[in-house]
Amino acid sequence: MEKWILRNPKNDFEKMSRELGVSPLLCRIMVNRGITGPDSARSFLNPDMGALFDPRSMRDLEKGAAIIIDKIRLGKKIRIIGDYDVDGVVSTFILYTALERCGAKVDYAIPHRILDGYGINNTIIDKAREDLVDTIITCDNGISAGDQVKYARDAGITVVVTDHHEVPFIENENHERIHILPQADAVIDIKRPDCSYPFKLLCGAGVAFKFIQVLYEELDIPEAEYQDFYEFVAIATVCDVVDLTGENRIFVKKGLSMIGNTGNAGLKALMKQTGIWGKEIGVYHLGFIIGPCINASGRLDWAEKGLKLLLTREAEAAEKLAFELHQLNTERKNMTLAGVEETVAAIENSSLKEDKILVVYRPDVHESIAGIIAGKIREKYNVPAFIITDAETGVKGSGRSIEEYNMFEGLLECKELLTRFGGHPMAAGLSLERENLDLLRKRLNESAALTEEDLIPKVYIDARILLSHITIKLAEELALLEPYGKGNAKPLFAEKEITVSRAALLGSGRNVLKLRLEAAPGRHIDCIYFGSAADFDEYIAGKYGAVELEKLYKGIAEGIKLDIIFNIDINEYNGNRSVQLVMQHYR
Template sequence: MEKWFIKNIRADYKAISKSFGINEVIGKLLVNRGIIDNTLIKSFLNPKFEKMHDSKKMKDAEKASLILKDKIEKKRKIRIIGDYDVDGVISTYLLFTALKRCGADVDYDIPDRVKDGYGINKNIIDKCIMDSVNTIITCDNGISAIEPINYAKEANITVIVTDHHDIPFVENEKGERTFVSSNADAIVNPKQIECAYPFKSLCGAGVVFKLIEILYAEFKIHKEECYNLSQFVAIATVCDVVDLVDENRIFVKNGLELLNNTRNIGLRALIRQTAIDDKKISTYHLGFVIGPCINATGRLDTAKRGLQLLVTENENEAVRLSKELFDFNNERKEMTQKGVESAINIIENTNMTKDKVFVVYVPEVHESIVGIVAGRIREKYNVPTIVLTKTENGAKGSGRSIEGYNMFEELMKCKDILLNFGGHPMAAGLSLEENNINNLREQLNFNTKLTDEDLIPKITLDMGMPLEHISYDFVKDLSILEPFGKANPKPIFGEKKANIVSAKVIGQNHNVLKIKFFSKNRRYIDGIFFGDIEEFQRLVIDRYGTVELNKMYSGIENNVNLDIAFYPDINEYNGNVSVQIVVQYFR
């Protein structure tokens, strides 16, 4: 059973509401999201490109631009080295498009997830040497590639790094950390300690955009051309799950408008292939439809297919590639489901259910989807989870964490039995010898400070909200907060003892619950629930009995009253528009 909390952040949200001409609920929601500074509020409520920060404040961004301009003018060969995830593919596309626009002799390479691993490496640099590449520019990788970049420099290759990942460090016996960097000619990453750039949460494509902004200015290319690229930055920003505030909000808000009228042949083909061409594209479609298709080829084949889709100017090729991406993603879904089922079977049939940190070895799961499987297991059990699979060089895997458990720091304590690891508080990647898997499980569980209380899922409500206050105008007011995502989730409201007048199970797979509520001022309001219907029924039966459940399903007067957590929405069906609430949780 989850624990429910209401956010109670102290701030004068009434003054904020008055100052910015918004209702008090919106003011409270802004405060709940930590958006209190006047400049941030202005940018949040009116996310225009003009409110972005000066790109030249980002360390080495102007320096990198001048290096690239010089290389372009001297016709030097430039190669982009991207990453195989959505952010890496989009970043590579952005750089390739921008450098081509500036007249560069440029191509790209993306490592193979399984054969090459993450980021730039010696083999990729050897290919550059063979191809007489003069300049390498990385995107969404490179910040920790100390040795490979030093190797490239020894070969007299100019290297520019653009990245957004945490800066690597070495730690002495006292636990003191010294941050390290490569000998790259320019390193563009806002997370560098010496970088004065005010917004540190850009994804890789966001960092690349800031570099392009300066480069286009150098070549006297109109800003509108640069702003048009925000539709691609929006995809990467949502899929890389960075905070949708400040500049990320500007990218996504404006990028979505451009995406709904995109002229990119590949994107248009993918939108048709995924059957969302009749819908208004939202962050949901980026994160759960478009992004996974681009990502799937990097997992099961080569990420270059996704990049080719974005680059192509041939309609037939776009149709072919979009179908390939779509099919790869369906295959990835099936593989993921099997991997999740195998992991659950292992957890339920061992003593692992007593662990506070799961380390699950599923030898048959594909290396490219262990992170997705770990995420699904974490969601099901609310336990930090590492899923490992068998590879030629031992076991390799990914971890996904919960709030309050810093996975990277906990793995640091086990580094003596790990071959390799990296990551951040909420996710990590690692490899180790198979015979050390049990040791890792034991060490992580021995070291953990997690309590049973920490593992209880927590439902955080923005505020209580009587159902009678839900109206079309209220939902319209809430839309000013869109697009929703990390650090700006959909508002969740709560109502105690909501009376359920009637309910029925609907949907092709009978997995949706349609509910009619009766508010305290005697008004009906519709609700919809996409969660676990069997769990809902058990809850009602345990509290009220089977008779009351049957009355509720028959629309007969009943005693079923439940606390609900919900967000308001507009339901459009067959030309009819009505207000409804989307129920997230019952108790």
């Protein structure tokens, strides 16, 4: 059973409303997201490219740009080392396209997820040396590759790191953290403790974009040319699940305004293949349609296929690659569905379900989808979850966490059991010997300070609102808060004791529930629900009886009341627009 929590921020919403010219309700929602002052609120409501920070304040960025410009002028061979996820692919695309425009002798390499693992490695460095590469520039990786960077530099290769991940550290006897930077020729990472760049939540593509901004400025390439990358930074920002606040919000808003008319042949072909070309593109399309298709090549094939899609200029080649990526993503979805079902069965039929930290060994799971399955298991049980599978040496896996548990810190306490690990508070990857797996599970659970209260799912409500106050005008005003995503969730509203007078099942599979709610005497408002209609029916029948459930579907129910949590949307049908609720939770 989840716990419903109404946010109760302190602020003078009436004054804020007058200053901004928006409703007090909109002001309340912004304050719920930490946007309290009028200036920050205006910036949030009107994201402006002019509000982007000066990239030159990023530590080592000018130094790194100067190195690359020098190598371009000397005709030295430069190789970009990216990563196999969407952020890594897009970062590589941005750097490669920009460096080629600057006249560089440049190519790229993206590690194979299974054969190479994450980030730059000695094999990739050896290949670069064989190919007479002078300079390596990393993107979306490199900050934790101290040994590999030293290996490259010892081989005479210049190394520029661009990354956005946490800087590795050790703790001294006083438990003070000493951060360890790779000894590259330039290390550009917003998470460096000595980096004064004011916004610390950029994805890897955001850092790469900032780098090429300075590169273009130094080489007198028109500003309009680097603006072509906004739509790609938007894709990477959404898919890397960084907070859609500050600069990220600006990038995504601008990118969404451009992507519907993209001039990129590969992106256009992918949008046509997935059936979204010609539609208004939103965050959902980036995160759940475009991104997963690009990601699928890095999961089940080689991420270079996704990169080639973005780089191709030929429509026929783009269509072929888009088809292949779409097919790979369909295969990935089927594998994930089967993997989740098998993992749930394994948990339910074992003592694992008693654990506060789930460490589930599934040797047959394809390692590329371990993280996706971990996320689904975390959602189902509301506990941190690791999915571990067999690797070429030992076992490896991915974890996804809940807000109350810092997964990276948890692994840090067990680091002597691991051969490799890294990540964030909410997600992590790890490798270890098979014989240490049970001990890892035991240690993680013993060291976790999670309480029963921590493990109760919590739903945070932005405001309680009378249904009679919900209008099309309010729904239109809420659109000012878009785009929604991590750090700026779609607002949730709630009301108690709502009378439900009718229910119906919609959709080709009759799996969408539509309810008619009484908003005021003589006025109704429609509400749809995409959750389990069968569970809803069981709940109503259990509380009000089977006869009342039957009457509900006939539109003659009496006395059925619910508390509900919902979003407010606009339904457009045959040119008509009406306000509509989307139910997320009920009781």
